Ligand code: UDP
């Protein structure tokens with residue numbers, strides 16, 4: 208039997224990464240406090256539930272605000288990173304902090320673009336026994352055409368490369384304590400949470416929501432960061448680009464043999480300019496062999512790469528029969 212569904216009121220942590228968010232923080236704290244209190248009254252969030260604001264090395268007054276709010280508001284807690292380490296790392300820092308204190312943690316952005324009214328649904332799904340609940344955007348009309356098409360292209364490329372991601376899901380998600388424990392086993396430095404969380408594999412579900420416009424401040428994801436984020440996602444999850452090099456090497460080698468034959472025929476039929484045959488055939492053949500060799504080296508690099516990441520090889524979801532799994536922490 209599955210130990211879920213759960214009966215006690217869970218301690219819920221709302222984990223909010225913040226980078227230069229002084230303009231939005233007061234409003235965010237206000238709205239989230241009201242929401243969290245409402246959830247506590249509804250019996251969806253326990254007394255110890257908190258908001259956890261992670262200051263990702265902001266250069267403005269973000270941290271001052273977080274610490275001031277935490278002094279007045281018992282629901283507010285904060286964490287300050289020493290440097291700006293990026294959204295994904297800030298999120299991880301917050302989640303790992305929440306792991307030891309909460310039954311589940313929900314990550315959301317400081318600008319409240321993700322509709323907080325669906326927070327109840329996240330917790331309900333958790334109470335029904337889900338370990339991961341993904342927030343999925345119904346529509347993307349609040350995004351610019353550019354952001355929409357690039358995002359779609361990105362999901363497509365990821366699928367082609369064989370990386371499992373949840374379509375139209377950003378980092379608005381709930382994770383149970385044991386899902387967070389599992390997450391802590393992924394020790395890679397280039398973190399791409401949207402790719403890793405589906406690898407955890409426990410029971411999951413979706414919550415659909417509308418995305419609003421940012422109510423103040425500017426996006427902290429300029430094009431440069433978006434591109435590097437997308438490249439990180441691809442290169443952290445797929446060695447297919449390396450395979451493409453090998454295949455290209457094979458193709459060029461085969462073609463160059465064809466070219467070589469053509470060059471030899473030209474030579475023997477007397478159609479070739481002096482010196483052309485030797486030059487051209489060596490360029491073709493060498494080019495092909497070189498690409499092939501790079502591909503072979505790439506094959507080993509790919510292996511080293513996946514070994515270095517040292518990802519967990521399996522995860523036990525449940526046990527049946529005599530030996531019960533370890534008791535959950537209290
Ligand atoms: N963020 C962060 N570190 C960064 C960049 C962004 O913690 O280096 C946070 C930011 O404060 C916000 C969230 O990540 O809470 C998402 O950023 P943003 O809303 O600017 O991205 P967009 O919604 O435009 O994709």
Ligand code: MG
Nearest residue numbers: 316318320421
């Ligand atoms: Mg935003």
